[in-house]
Amino acid sequence: MCGIVGLFLKDKSLEPQLGAMLSEMLVLLTDRGPDSAGIAIYGSSAAGHGKITVQSPSPEADFAGLDSEVAKEIGAPVAMTVKSTHAVLELPADKLEAAREAISTLRPDARVMGVGESIEIYKEVGLPEEVARRFDVSGMSGSHGIGHTRMATESAVTTMGAHPFSTGPDQCLVHNGSLSNHNNMRRKLRREGMKFETENDTEVAAAYLSHQIATGKGLGEALESSLNDLDGFFTFVVGTKNGFGVVRDPIACKPAVMAETDQYVAFGSEYRALANLPGVEQARVWEPEPSTVYFWEH
Amino acid sequence: MATSNLAKAVTHEDQHAAKVFDLSKTTLRELNQALHDASEGSNHTNWEIINPKGSHAVAVGVELPLQIDVRGSVGYYCAGMNQNSTITVHGSAGPGVAENMMSGTVVVKGDASQYAGATGRGGLLVIEGNASSRCGISMKGIDIVVRGNVGHMSAFMAQSGNLVIMGDAGDALGDSIYEARLFVRGSVKSLGADCIEKEMRPEHIEILQGLLDRAGVTDAKPQDFKRYGSARTLYNFNIDNADAY
Numbered sequence: 001m002c003g004i005v006g007l008f009l010k011d012k013s014l015e016p017q018l019g020a021m022l023s024e025m026l027v028l029l030t031d032r033g034p035d036s037a038g039i040a041i042y043g044s045s046a047a048g049h050g051k052i053t054v055q056s057p058s059p060e061a062d063f064a065g066l067d068s069e070v071a072k073e074i075g076a077p078v079a080m081t082v083k084s085t086h087a088v089l090e091l092p093a094d095k096l097e098a099a100r101e102a103i104s105t106l107r108p109d110a111r112v113m114g115v116g117e118s119i120e121i122y123k124e125v126g127l128p129e130e131v132a133r134r135f136d137v138s139g140m141s142g143s144h145g146i147g148h149t150r151m152a153t154e155s156a157v158t159t160m161g162a163h164p165f166s167t168g169p170d171q172c173l174v175h176n177g178s179l180s181n182h183n184n185m186r187r188k189l190r191r192e193g194m195k196f197e198t199e200n201d202t203e204v205a206a207a208y209l210s211h212q213i214a215t216g217k218g219l220g221e222a223l224e225s226s227l228n229d230l231d232g233f234f235t236f237v238v239g240t241k242n243g244f245g246v247v248r249d250p251i252a253c254k255p256a257v258m259a260e261t262d263q264y265v266a267f268g269s270e271y272r273a274l275a276n277l278p279g280v281e282q283a284r285v286w287e288p289e290p291s292t293v294y295f296w297e298h
Numbered sequence: 299m300a301t302s303n304l305a306k307a308v309t310h311e312d313q314h315a316a317k318v319f320d321l322s323k324t325t326l327r328e329l330n331q332a333l334h335d336a337s338e339g340s341n342h343t344n345w346e347i348i349n350p351k352g353s354h355a356v357a358v359g360v361e362l363p364l365q366i367d368v369r370g371s372v373g374y375y376c377a378g379m380n381q382n383s384t385i386t387v388h389g390s391a392g393p394g395v396a397e398n399m400m401s402g403t404v405v406v407k408g409d410a411s412q413y414a415g416a417t418g419r420g421g422l423l424v425i426e427g428n429a430s431s432r433c434g435i436s437m438k439g440i441d442i443v444v445r446g447n448v449g450h451m452s453a454f455m456a457q458s459g460n461l462v463i464m465g466d467a468g469d470a471l472g473d474s475i476y477e478a479r480l481f482v483r484g485s486v487k488s489l490g491a492d493c494i495e496k497e498m499r500p501e502h503i504e505i506l507q508g509l510l511d512r513a514g515v516t517d518a519k520p521q522d523f524k525r526y527g528s529a530r531t532l533y534n535f536n537i538d539n540a541d542a543y
Binding site for chain 1: 351352353371373374390392393409411412430431449450
């Protein structure tokens with residue numbers, strides 16, 4: 001099954017509530033997937049400012065002194081906020097790649113969850129309610145975000161196998177379904193220089209879109225080409241720095257419902273995820289068509 | 299019988315105050331148990347369910363002739379296996395509404411998601427908005443009237459009963475259809491394997507008029523519809539049709 005949610009705010013006055021709204025939406029879909037849960041939030045960003053979300057199985061050891069050690073390696077100031085097994089490092093945007101390298105050398109057991117100017121990713125094994133509480137997601141503000149509760153069908157139940165998958169700067173993807181050509185596509189993308197950390201099919205979809213975007217395509221065009229190149233049953237919800245996209249395969253048997261008002265665009269695997277959103281009774285509610293790309297950008 | 303079921307509902311409401319179930323306070327199990335426990339001849343034939351908020355399996359397996367009004371949108375499988383009762387969803391319905399209905403009437407005032415009325419054996423399902431993909435898949439005697447459009451693969455392997463589509467139909471309508479009748483007023487994006495357009499003879503006009511009457515539709519003429527059904531070329535295996543199976 002798996003449950004997906006997404007929320008793209010048009011009304012800035014709702015931004016302080018993004019984390020609360022998104023985590024409530026995800027908790028409502030808990031029984032679609034008990035294995036792991038995750039959320040990506042696009043928070044505030046300042047020009048020239050970058051963020052790296054790092055996860056560690058032994059956070060006390062790995063996060064101690066990580067900020068000052070990375071700062072020394074990259075020769076720039078680093079601010080760090082630790083939340084349970086995750087830490088967000090904030091540093092100058094032009095040092096993001098150097099910092100990522102430094103982290104992999106300094107803390108080989110730690111994993112980089114996401115990199116960008118505004119994205120933060122929190123994901124762990126467990127139910128959405130536990131994951132949201134652990135990382136205090138409901139206290140977070142932001143402009144848009146996506147979330148996932150997983151019932152594992154492809155690859156192991158691990159933190160790294162949880163969604164969202166982020167394979168490019170400020171990009172992330174959540175998926176309900178299963179891809180049938182992910183092994184072949186992974187091989188192709190590896191030849192193109194993409195790196196993979198899991199055997200998960202969703203990571204391939206994320207990397208496919210990141211690769212398309214890296215070759216100069218816009219979000220809408222990248223999603224269009226996924227319909228030709230990815231095979232299987234899928235509903236994807238995708239975030240970029242300024243955008244939010246949805247696409248379903250031609251059979252479209254994985255459930256999806258969307259709602260749009262003047263204040264937001266919301267996605268849920270089921271309507272009940274949307275039922276508590278403000279003004280949803282007056283929203284335009286529809287089921288996205290098969291093989292049809294929907295996207296919004298700020 | 300040309301009486302609309304919607305008209306019948308008003309009479310019920312006049313007779314008895316509705317028994318209200320608030321799903322924000324009552325569990326779904328308690329609701330469905332109470333509906334199953336309702337006894338023949340009880341005065342409480344009129345039920346109202348509030349705050350469904352997309353809940354699954356609302357009013358499933360009801361056997362007695364109850365009038366049930368659901369105020370709001372429901373999730374999966376609302377009114378599944380219905381017998382005899384009239385269930386009105388004053389909102390939209392998720393996947394599998396009225397799945398395997400045996401008899402009675404289900405009305406969805408809003409839109410319905412995938413496989414509405416799937417495998418239904420009898421009764422009437424009215425969707426006042428649009429239905430999604432696979433509407434009436436494997437229908438086995440149910441009658442379905444959709445005021446709006448239906449999605450792709452509707453009436454896939456439909457065996458008997460009638461599907462009336464007042465709007466447009468998506469891709470592969472009636473793929474591998476058996477003896478169900480399909481009436482479409484709007485356009486058909488494409489027909490599925492072994493589904494063909496058929497002549498509207500007087501008996502079909504009569505059947506369709508009866509269906510429109512039962513669904514309370516007064517703004518459509520049967521003459522405006524086209525009829526589709528099985529070409530019956532897939533009934534027996536023929537190697538020349540191998541690609542279509």
